[in-house]
Amino acid sequence: MTNLIFRPGRSKYFYTSKFATMSVIILLLVASLSVALLFLGAFLWSVRNKQYDDDYSPPRRILFDDSPTLTNNDNKELTSK
Amino acid sequence: MQIEKFYYDNKTVKLFAYAVCFWGVVGMLAGLWAAIALYYPAINLGLPATTFGRMRPVHTNAVIFAFVGNGIFMGVYYSLQRLCKARMYSDKLSKIHFWGWQTIILVGAITLWAGKTSGKEYAELEWPLDIAIAVVWVIFGINLFGTLLKRREKHIYVAIWFYIATWVTVAMLHIVNSIELPVTLWKSYSWYAGVQDALVEWWYGHNAVAFFLTTPYLGLMYYFLPKAANRPIYSYRLSIIHFWALIFIYIWAGPHHLLYTALPDWAQSLGVVFSVMLIAPSWGGMLNGLFTLRGAWDKVREEPVLKFLVVAITCYGMATFEGPMLSLKNVNAISHFTDWTIAHVHIGALGWNGFLTFGVLYYLIPKMWNTQLYSKKLAGTHFWLGTIGIVLYAVPLYWAGFTQSMMWKSFTDEGQLRFQFLETVTHILPMYITRSIGGAIYISGVFVMIYNLRKTILRGHFVADEAAEAAPLSGTVQPHGRQYWHRWIEKRPLQMLVFSLIAVAIGGLIELIPTFLVKSNIPTISSVKPYTPLELHGRDIYVREGCYLCHSQMIRPFRDEVARYGEYSKAGEFVYDHPFQWGSKRTGPDLARIGGKYPDSWHFNHMLDPSSMSPGSIMPSYVWLFDHEIDTVHTYKMIKAMQTLGVPYPDGYADRANNDLVVQELAIKASLKADKLSTGTNKEIVAVIAYLQRLGKDIKAAPKEQTTAASDGHAVMGN
Numbered sequence: 148m149t150n151l152i153f154r155p156g157r158s159k160y161f162y163t164s165k166f167a168t169m170s171v172i173i174l175l176l177v178a179s180l181s182v183a184l185l186f187l188g189a190f191l192w193s194v195r196n197k198q199y200d201d202d203y204s205p206p207r208r209i210l211f212d213d214s215p216t217l218t219n220n221d222n223k224e225l226t227s228k
Numbered sequence: 229m230q231i232e233k234f235y236y237d238n239k240t241v242k243l244f245a246y247a248v249c250f251w252g253v254v255g256m257l258a259g260l261w262a263a264i265a266l267y268y269p270a271i272n273l274g275l276p277a278t279t280f281g282r283m284r285p286v287h288t289n290a291v292i293f294a295f296v297g298n299g300i301f302m303g304v305y306y307s308l309q310r311l312c313k314a315r316m317y318s319d320k321l322s323k324i325h326f327w328g329w330q331t332i333i334l335v336g337a338i339t340l341w342a343g344k345t346s347g348k349e350y351a352e353l354e355w356p357l358d359i360a361i362a363v364v365w366v367i368f369g370i371n372l373f374g375t376l377l378k379r380r381e382k383h384i385y386v387a388i389w390f391y392i393a394t395w396v397t398v399a400m401l402h403i404v405n406s407i408e409l410p411v412t413l414w415k416s417y418s419w420y421a422g423v424q425d426a427l428v429e430w431w432y433g434h435n436a437v438a439f440f441l442t443t444p445y446l447g448l449m450y451y452f453l454p455k456a457a458n459r460p461i462y463s464y465r466l467s468i469i470h471f472w473a474l475i476f477i478y479i480w481a482g483p484h485h486l487l488y489t490a491l492p493d494w495a496q497s498l499g500v501v502f503s504v505m506l507i508a509p510s511w512g513g514m515l516n517g518l519f520t521l522r523g524a525w526d527k528v529r530e531e532p533v534l535k536f537l538v539v540a541i542t543c544y545g546m547a548t549f550e551g552p553m554l555s556l557k558n559v560n561a562i563s564h565f566t567d568w569t570i571a572h573v574h575i576g577a578l579g580w581n582g583f584l585t586f587g588v589l590y591y592l593i594p595k596m597w598n599t600q601l602y603s604k605k606l607a608g609t610h611f612w613l614g615t616i617g618i619v620l621y622a623v624p625l626y627w628a629g630f631t632q633s634m635m636w637k638s639f640t641d642e643g644q645l646r647f648q649f650l651e652t653v654t655h656i657l658p659m660y661i662t663r664s665i666g667g668a669i670y671i672s673g674v675f676v677m678i679y680n681l682r683k684t685i686l687r688g689h690f691v692a693d694e695a696a697e698a699a700p701l702s703g704t705v706q707p708h709g710r711q712y713w714h715r716w717i718e719k720r721p722l723q724m725l726v727f728s729l730i731a732v733a734i735g736g737l738i739e740l741i742p743t744f745l746v747k748s749n750i751p752t753i754s755s756v757k758p759y760t761p762l763e764l765h766g767r768d769i770y771v772r773e774g775c776y777l778c779h780s781q782m783i784r785p786f787r788d789e790v791a792r793y794g795e796y797s798k799a800g801e802f803v804y805d806h807p808f809q810w811g812s813k814r815t816g817p818d819l820a821r822i823g824g825k826y827p828d829s830w831h832f833n834h835m836l837d838p839s840s841m842s843p844g845s846i847m848p849s850y851v852w853l854f855d856h857e858i859d860t861v862h863t864y865k866m867i868k869a870m871q872t873l874g875v876p877y878p879d880g881y882a883d884r885a886n887n888d889l890v891v892q893e894l895a896i897k898a899s900l901k902a903d904k905l906s907t908g909t910n911k912e913i914v915a916v917i918a919y920l921q922r923l924g925k926d927i928k929a930a931p932k933e934q935t936t937a938a939s940d941g942h943a944v945m946g947n
Contacts, residue, residue: 202468205383206460209311209451 232380232700235693236309238596240322242690244302245589247330249678251298252585254337255290256671262287263664266815267657269848277341279848280815281774285352286340291577292350294333296441299585301329301368303448304391306592308375311385311451313698317374321367328364332357344414347771347807348429350436351405355416358406365402369395380698386467390447393475397439405432409806411869412862415768419873422802423490426810431482438478441576442544445584446470449517449541452588456533462519466512473509477502484555487564488784489810490799496557503555510548517541532607536587539615543579547572562637565780565814567656568629571622578618578670586610586677593681597688606680613673620666628659637788645791649817654844753800755930758875759922761885762892764866765858766919769912770809773850780811781820781923794821794924801927804875816847821924828896829903831917850913857910860886892918 265271265280272278309316316322336353339345345352353361372395376388405428408416418425454461461467483491483499518541521528528534550572554563563569594601601607635655638646759767770776783789785796797820802808826834833840836854838847867882877885896914900906907913 202464205385206454206464206467208381208383209385210454210458210460 230700231697233695233697234315235695237305237316237319237322237692238690238694239692240316240319240326241302241306241592242596242692243326244298244305245592247298247326248295248302248585248589249674249681251290251294251333252674253671253678255287255295256667256674258283258287258290260664260667260671263660263667265848266846267660267664269846272848274849274851276343276773276850276852279773279850281777282341282343284777285345285349285774286337288350289336289340289352290333292436292440293336296445296581296585297329297333299581299588300394300440300444300448301325302592303452303588304372304444307387307448307451308372308391310696311381311388312375312379313381313696314375314379317371317378321371321374325364325367325371328360328367332360332364335360339414342414343772343774345771345774346406346408346416346418347776347809348405348418348425348432349777349812350433351402351429354414355406355408355410356413358402358408361402362399362406365395365399369399380700382701385451386461386464386471387447387450389471390443390450393471394439394444394447397435397443397475397479401432401435401439405429409869409872411865415862417869417873418807420806420808421873422805422808423492423799425805425808426486426489426802427483427491427495429808430485431479434482434485435479437573437576438474438481441581442478443475445581446474446513448584448588449513449537452533452591453517453520453537453541456531456537456587456591457521457524457527459520459524462516462522466516470509470513470516474506474513477505477509481506481555484560485812486810487555487557487560488786489782490797490802492799500555500557504552507549507552511545514541514545514548517544530604532601532604532611533587533591535608535611536583536590536614539611540580540583540587543575543583543618547576547580550575561784561786562633563629564784565812566629566633567625567659567813568633569813571625571629574625575618575622578614578621582670583614586614586674589677589681593684594688596694597685597690599684599688602680602683602687606676610673610676610680613669613676617666617668617670617673620669621663622666624659624662624666628656628663631659632656636792637786639788639791645788649792650842650844653815653846657846752803753798753927753930755928756801756803756926758804758870758877760892760918761863761867761889762915762918763922764870764919765863765889765912766915766917767809768866769853769858769916770919771807775819776809776811778811778813778815778847779817779819780814781818782810783818783820789818793818795927798927801924804870806870806873806875819920819923823921823923823925827903828899828917828921829905831920832900832903832905832907832913835913835916853913853916854907854911856912857908858912858915860889860910863889896921 261271261278262280262283265278265283269280272280276282305316305322332353336357339354339357340352344354346354346358351358372391376384407419409419410416420428450461450467480502481499483495484503485499487496487500489496518538521534521538528538553559554569554572563572590601590607632652632655635647635652636649640646781797783793783796790796801820802810830841834842835850837849838845863885864882867877867885871877871882893910893914896917897907
């Protein structure tokens with residue numbers, strides 16, 4: 148932010164230090180933004196091209212992980228159902 | 229392929245579950261205390277620590293970062309291991325994470341009670357704790373991504389995506405919003421000032437709701453709901469769209485907290501548009517959850533876990549419908565600064581976060597103790613206590629908010645404001661009382677739950693290390709059909725992290741950069757001058773006592789507000805405010821132009837006994853301000869810090885600041901003496917009076933064209 152301040156005793160307007168302290172952040176932000184827009188393009192492309200292929204097995208797979216091996220009896224875990 | 233045998237770590241999950249129960253009770257009791265303080269201010273027992281202004285940050289920080297925070301970790305540590313088919317990356321890191329987080333909470337609660345606050349809502353913790361939070365968060369991140377790297381399941385389930393987005397975004401939000409300049413060990417000034425600080429703060433505040441209270445819990449929903457119902461999520465494809473759409477849109481919505489304020493108009497409109505768009509992914513997610521139970525609603529009748537999850541998801545749907553509605557400017561004109569907002573967030577907090585946490589606890593505890601829930605009937609009792617509690621909490625506050633706003637905006641036929649501010653407060657006290665009863669009922673349900681879980685634990689046997697086995701990931705898996713690019717991302721959690729960061733950064737950056745860059749956004753008003761040293765001390769006390777939690781400093785361009793408080797606020801008036809103190813709630817009147825409105829003696833008597841000046845006031849007495857002394861030793865550091873932040877005090881002013889302080893103090897004491905009031909040297913009350921008498925005065929000395937140019941094109945609006 149630039150904030151023009153007139154200080155008596157000095158001959159002209161000058162910028163407060165805020166601009167200087169912000170400018171690094173702004174540079175970083177602009178750089179990130181360019182990469183971000185690239186990613187956005189890639190994402191839109193993927194949606195239009197129906198990129199998400201397997202949406203069947205993952206939601207079912209999570210239902211089965213609760214019952215590990217029940218064959219050996221030294222297992223510390225017992226299923227609760 | 230060799231099957232590997234390994235154990236899930238349940239111990240860390242257990243610790244987090246205990247912490248959830250403990251901090252839940254602490255945070256909710258603090259909330260109940262604050263709720264009672266609104267109609268019975270003497271509940272603070274004359275102590276500074278127990279006033280509303282300090283209890284409220286304790287309440288919000290405890291329920292958000294302690295109750296929900298531990299809830300997130302509990303759910304993530306349980307589900308992540310099972311989704312990755314791997315034990316957490318490091319037991320040591322799990323331990324450091326747990327104890328580190330609890331230490332931060334404990335120290336946080338103590339410092340907030342002691343008045344050590346940065347003065348930014350939901351980010352009140354001071355700089356040493358901000359650093360500690362960042363460190364513990366990184367440890368959590370290492371543990372999270374380490375587990376992902378050693379996972380035995382190639383596909384990254386949608387819940388994990390939500391966890392990743394949570395980790396990345398919260399890290400970014402926390403760091404950007406916490407950039408502050410330490411003055412002493414427990415005092416810092418926000419690096420940003422005024423309108424910029426406000427934008428950063430609400431960009432943070434809104435996204436804390438999004439990425440701390442919403443996305444991690446959506447991840448938990450996508451794991452625990454299918455598990456509890458024993459059926460797959462309704463549409464996995466929808467969940468993927470839900471994820472990407474949500475993280476991309478959410479980050480833009482922050483400015484809806486600043487409608488009609490001095491924030492540039494274009495930023496406000498952008499916030500509104502994206503807030504409205506948020507309905508789509510939010511409701512997509514809600515319906516995805518509810519449709520999962522299609523054909524299985526009979527299970528909901530029997531199973532307490534599902535009961536809680538269903539109400540949680542329904543509350544998520546209600547809150548995410550109401551949120552976009554509240555961000556429409558015409559609705560916001562009515563709702564903002566009133567209890568409507570409080571009702572809205574508690575639908576989310578009590579319903580979505582609270583009930584989902586309870587559901588997960590009822591699911592996890594019997595599982596980890598290898599037993600059945602002690603009593604489904606008691607769980608049902610808890611369910612109804614909670615539900616009735618939410619209704620009794622929210623409905624009176626909706627009523628109070630709407631009623632009060634209508635009263636504020638009411639004019640007589642002669643064009644005068646119909647009601648004094650205080651009349652609008654005393655009118656809604658019955659609603660405040662009902663609200664606290666609702667809250668108390670909700671908490672009683674939590675106690676029933678803790679008893680039930682305790683009984684469950686006593687009859688079970690804790691499985692600290694749960695055996696599991698799975699095949700390791702092989703280096704080369706032949707893909708079926710085409711290999712899609714997102715597959716490539718999913719297999720690489722670190723790239724996934726980077727991409728999530730990018731997706732969420734877009735929105736934030738587009739809104740932040742121009743405001744920092746465009747000079748015209750903060751019109752300069754030459755008559756606005758930095759605070760004097762005494763006023764700066766007074767401002768620190770104002771922040772310490774949490775005055776901003778009940779008093780706004782932001783006059784919106786409405787007929788009633790201009791009539792009640794004076795000229796509406798301009799961005800240029802706040803350029804020296806580190807941090808900004810616009811506030812978000814008017815339990816008391818706006819203070820943006822309080823300066824010069826009353827004599828010094830009025831403020832003196834009012835701080836000593838508010839009801840002596842305003843009979844019926846619900847403000848507590850601030851007697852300690854008359855005993856405590858300001859620390860003039862710190863004046864030097866304060867001025868130096870402000871200079872570092874760009875406040876244009878003359879060179880070397882820090883050395884002679886205390887001279888000016890004494891001069892101003894003597895002037896105020898002289899004016900008090902004229903009204904037969906006296907006080908000692910360096911008393912805090914004098915600094916507070918100095919600050920309050922300064923508020924909003926500078927602009928009155930400004931040339932006309934400067935304030936007009938500063939108006940951002942607003943015209944004063946009627947109702």
